[in-house]
Amino acid sequence: xxxxxxxxxxxxxxxxxxxxxxxxxxxxxxxxxxxxxxxxxxxxxxxxxxxxxxxxxxxxxxxxxxxxxxxxxxxxxxxxxxxxxxxxxxxxxxxxxxxxxxxxxxxxxxxxxxxxxxxxxxxxxxxxxxxxxxxxxxxxxxxxxxxxxxxxxxxxxxxxxxxxxxxxxxxxxxxxxxxxxxxxxxxxxxxxxxxxxxxxxxxxxxxxxxxxxxxxxxxxxxxxxxxxxxxxxxxxxxxxxxxxxxxxxxxxxxxxxxxxxxxxxxxxxxxxxxxxxxxxxxxxxxxxxxxxxxxxxxxxxxxxxxxxxxxxxxxxxxxxxxxxxxxxxxxxxxxxxxxxxxxxxxxxxxxxxxxxxxxxxxxxxxxxxxxxxxxxxxxxxxxxxxxxxxxxxxxxxxxxxxxxxxxxxxxxxxxxxxxxxxxxxxxxxxxxxxxxxxxxxxxxxxxxxxxxxxxxxxxxxxxxxxxxxxxxxx
Amino acid sequence: xxxxxxxxxxxxxxxxxxxxxxxxxxxxxxxxxxxxxxxxxxxxxxxxxxxxxxxxxxxxxxxxxxxxxxxxxxxxxxxxxxxxxxxxxxxxxxxxxxxxxxxxxxxxxxxxxxxxxxxxxxxxxxxxxxxxxxxxxxxxxxxxxxxxxxxxxxxxxxxxxxxxxxxxxxxxxxxxxxxxxxxxxxxxxxxxxxxxxxxxxxxxxxxxxxxxxxxxxxxxxxxxxxxxxxxxxxxxxxxxxxxxxxxxxxxxxxxxxxxxxxxxxxxxxxxxxxxxxxxxxxxxxxxxxxxxxxxxxxxxxxxxxxxxxxxxxxxxxxxxxxxxxxxxxxxxxxxxxxxxxxxxxxxxxxxxxxxxxxxxxxxxxxx
Numbered sequence: 001x002x003x004x005x006x007x008x009x010x011x012x013x014x015x016x017x018x019x020x021x022x023x024x025x026x027x028x029x030x031x032x033x034x035x036x037x038x039x040x041x042x043x044x045x046x047x048x049x050x051x052x053x054x055x056x057x058x059x060x061x062x063x064x065x066x067x068x069x070x071x072x073x074x075x076x077x078x079x080x081x082x083x084x085x086x087x088x089x090x091x092x093x094x095x096x097x098x099x100x101x102x103x104x105x106x107x108x109x110x111x112x113x114x115x116x117x118x119x120x121x122x123x124x125x126x127x128x129x130x131x132x133x134x135x136x137x138x139x140x141x142x143x144x145x146x147x148x149x150x151x152x153x154x155x156x157x158x159x160x161x162x163x164x165x166x167x168x169x170x171x172x173x174x175x176x177x178x179x180x181x182x183x184x185x186x187x188x189x190x191x192x193x194x195x196x197x198x199x200x201x202x203x204x205x206x207x208x209x210x211x212x213x214x215x216x217x218x219x220x221x222x223x224x225x226x227x228x229x230x231x232x233x234x235x236x237x238x239x240x241x242x243x244x245x246x247x248x249x250x251x252x253x254x255x256x257x258x259x260x261x262x263x264x265x266x267x268x269x270x271x272x273x274x275x276x277x278x279x280x281x282x283x284x285x286x287x288x289x290x291x292x293x294x295x296x297x298x299x300x301x302x303x304x305x306x307x308x309x310x311x312x313x314x315x316x317x318x319x320x321x322x323x324x325x326x327x328x329x330x331x332x333x334x335x336x337x338x339x340x341x342x343x344x345x346x347x348x349x350x351x352x353x354x355x356x357x358x359x360x361x362x363x364x365x366x367x368x369x370x371x372x373x374x375x376x377x378x379x380x381x382x383x384x385x386x387x388x389x390x391x392x393x394x395x396x397x398x399x400x401x402x403x404x405x406x407x408x409x410x411x412x413x414x415x416x417x418x419x420x421x422x423x424x425x426x427x428x429x430x431x432x433x434x435x436x437x438x439x440x441x442x443x444x445x446x447x448x449x450x451x452x453x454x455x456x457x458x459x460x461x462x463x464x465x466x467x468x469x470x471x472x473x474x
Numbered sequence: 475x476x477x478x479x480x481x482x483x484x485x486x487x488x489x490x491x492x493x494x495x496x497x498x499x500x501x502x503x504x505x506x507x508x509x510x511x512x513x514x515x516x517x518x519x520x521x522x523x524x525x526x527x528x529x530x531x532x533x534x535x536x537x538x539x540x541x542x543x544x545x546x547x548x549x550x551x552x553x554x555x556x557x558x559x560x561x562x563x564x565x566x567x568x569x570x571x572x573x574x575x576x577x578x579x580x581x582x583x584x585x586x587x588x589x590x591x592x593x594x595x596x597x598x599x600x601x602x603x604x605x606x607x608x609x610x611x612x613x614x615x616x617x618x619x620x621x622x623x624x625x626x627x628x629x630x631x632x633x634x635x636x637x638x639x640x641x642x643x644x645x646x647x648x649x650x651x652x653x654x655x656x657x658x659x660x661x662x663x664x665x666x667x668x669x670x671x672x673x674x675x676x677x678x679x680x681x682x683x684x685x686x687x688x689x690x691x692x693x694x695x696x697x698x699x700x701x702x703x704x705x706x707x708x709x710x711x712x713x714x715x716x717x718x719x720x721x722x723x724x725x726x727x728x729x730x731x732x733x734x735x736x737x738x739x740x741x742x743x744x745x746x747x748x749x750x751x752x753x754x755x756x757x758x759x760x761x762x763x764x765x766x767x768x769x770x771x772x773x774x775x776x777x778x779x780x781x782x783x784x785x786x787x788x789x790x791x792x793x794x795x796x797x798x799x800x801x802x803x804x805x806x807x808x809x810x811x812x813x814x815x816x817x818x819x820x821x822x823x824x825x826x827x828x829x830x831x832x833x834x835x836x837x838x839x840x841x
Contacts, residue, residue, distance in 0.1 A: 140675075
């Protein structure tokens with residue numbers, strides 16, 4: 001990722017160069033490309049992945065958050081501005097950018113209409129098979145269906161799309177993007193677009209980068225999303241003075257099955273049923289209240305906890321009763337007839353695991369109402385299990401090994417109200433824009449609310465596309 | 475592919491679907507799979523027959539190849555469906571006809587035509603067979619009414635029995651929940667068949683050819699089915715005219731049997747030609763070769779029946795009528811013989827799957 005001018009082939013004749021270059025191939029990139037093209041600019045989109053894996057982490061997403069003051073077929077009730085704002089406030093601890101956040105909320109309202117106009121289909125709540133959601137709209141078939149529709153629309157209006165095109169570096173001089181270094185196969189060449197929009201996300205797939213932030217612990221992380229989020233463009237911008245935003249040392253982590261592939265496992269790798277059992281580390285010890293979080297936020301709570309476990313691995317231990325409650329999982333749990341054999345299968349000290357379970361079982365107290373499993377709790381146990389503390393006594397026993405699964409990072413570039421990349425001196429690069437997860441930490445520097453990443457991609461992708469087109473035509 | 479591998483792959487793939495669920499807006503399959511999380515052999519057979527092979531879930535799948543999970547639901551379930559037809563074949567040895575559907579259609583088709591042509595050549599004097607025959611009873615001078623009846627009734631009775639035994643097996647194996655058969659459930663299943671609701675991708679249509687959505691396959695299939703039903707109705711009306719009213723075929727162009735038969739032949743030809751075109755042009759990733767072959771075998775057989783029927787109508791007043799009639803009836807005979815050992819059995823299996831689904835949905839809603 002170093003500057004290496006001697007490697008550059010001569011710049012191409014400008015006739016073949018697009019006016020607007022879109023870097024990335026996910027939601028933000030497609031929305032940027034479509035809106036820039038619709039505004040009259042010639043547009044080329046460079047997607048690093050091959051066609052079959054195009055679309056960044058949009059491929060793994062399903063719903064998007066949108067403001068709607070009234071009822072809509074896409075959500076179970078209204079979601080007014082003030083509530084959207086309050087949700088963001090709570091999730092981020094009030095760290096959101098004061099200019100961009102109102103833009104996001106306002107423009108989120110017409111996101112469904114804009115997408116439908118671009119060929120994207122939603123799944124109405126009347127289908128009866130969706131998780132209840134008042135704040136988000138679900139895409140029919142999920143993110144990849146949306147990608148298919150947007151790629152088709154973009155191609156239909158004349159956006160040039162190139163796959164397996166990796167942007168290695170940008171060159172910014174005196175507040176202007178001068179050139180973009182693009183590798184396609186063996187060939188590396190410099191492009192000189194009149195404007196570029198960086199929509200290529202964070203660096204969570206880059207193991208070196210992860211190690212730099214997390215040290216040895218990074219080896220125990222699993223990347224839930226695209227293997228192409230390597231952060232070359234983010235790194236290049238930051239090295240050349242772009243103002244960083246967010247925290248490079250933090251990431252949105254979710255508890256995933258430790259047997260998942262290193263990248264791209266997506267939604268199915270989540271481990272979800274911690275409240276049905278107990279969680280131990282590789283030494284067989286508990287360290288958190290498994291009954292403390294029963295809402296969907298528990299996935300992220302456990303992701304953070306696992307990052308602090310020895311070896312970044314934990315084991316959810318269930319008995320036969322707990323397994324009956326467990327939702328379908330990608331991999332079957334590791335199971336055994338007894339605790340000792342289970343410990344052996346997990347390479348945990350059997351004495352330690354037996355002791356932990358025996359202490360836990362001894363501390364279990366029934367609920368006041370016998371038929372209310374949520375009311376069962378422990379007494380005198382540290383840490384306690386405050387809810388759903390049913391005894392682990394019914395063989396066979398089973399375990400899900402878990403690791404922290406990185407979803408996205410909280411590290412990006414600061415942008416202005418036109419989504420131009422801002423430099424350390426407060427000025428903006430006049431012809432370099434950013435949209436999507438690469439600038440999402442302007443709004444969501446910590447925490448998360450479901451469906452927000454998609455909305456950020458769409459709203460700021462559209463805005464960046466319009467601004468870039470205005471720039472090259474003005 | 476071996477039976478074990480087919481089942482294992484269907485189980486693996488649907489296991490991933492059950493942990494994901496993004497596709498549950500396309501059709502009934504994904505919710506149905508969620509309610510059968512064990513994915514036992516009977517569950518897989520039921521789910522495979524519930525799947526209408528619409529392909530949307532492959533195009534939408536975040537785990538489709540080249541992803542290492544390699545999830546391809548339409549292909550896995552096409553194989554599984556084909557396996558369920560083989561498992562239900564009666565008598566067992568004739569399952570080979572399903573496993574080699576193209577060869578079976580060719581041999582049985584040529585055999586049936588050859589047999590009839592041979593019989594006619596032997597029994598009908600050449601001056602009758604190759605002469606222009608018109609007026610009441612013209613067809614029977616080539617093939618007596620009793621012969622035609624035998625061509626219709628005997629193979630149909632056998633096929634009905636064989637299909638009935640297969641479907642009975644399937645019904646017993648896949649009806650695993652205690653939900654009752656109700657009129658309401660039957661009505662829902664019939665409606666699903668008429669509208670091909672599971673072939674509409676939740677509204678916008680299906681990936682019939684490629685990434686674009688369309689309702690082509692849905693319309694073409696129903697055009698073909700209407701044509702087939704209309705042709706069958708023509709035969710029934712003609713039998714009634716002939717046997718009850720004593721009016722001997724051939725009938726005038728504007729008579730009920732000829733109009734029904736003509737519309738039927740045209741509908742079938744049009745529908746089949748369209749379906750063949752889709753199959754030929756469409757992306758093959760979401761299909762399996764054995765399922766594709768079974769489709770081709772049935773479509774081509776049906777198309778030849780329809781085209782020879784139309785040809786018979788067009789040239790019935792010429793000297794070609796005798797042979798055209800014989801060839802047409804040979805095609806019909808082959809079709810009737812192959813009914814239980816062809817893709818056509820999907821109609822029964824799918825109806826059972828839709829009915830069970832409707833029963834279980836009602837039970838969940840009310841119970």
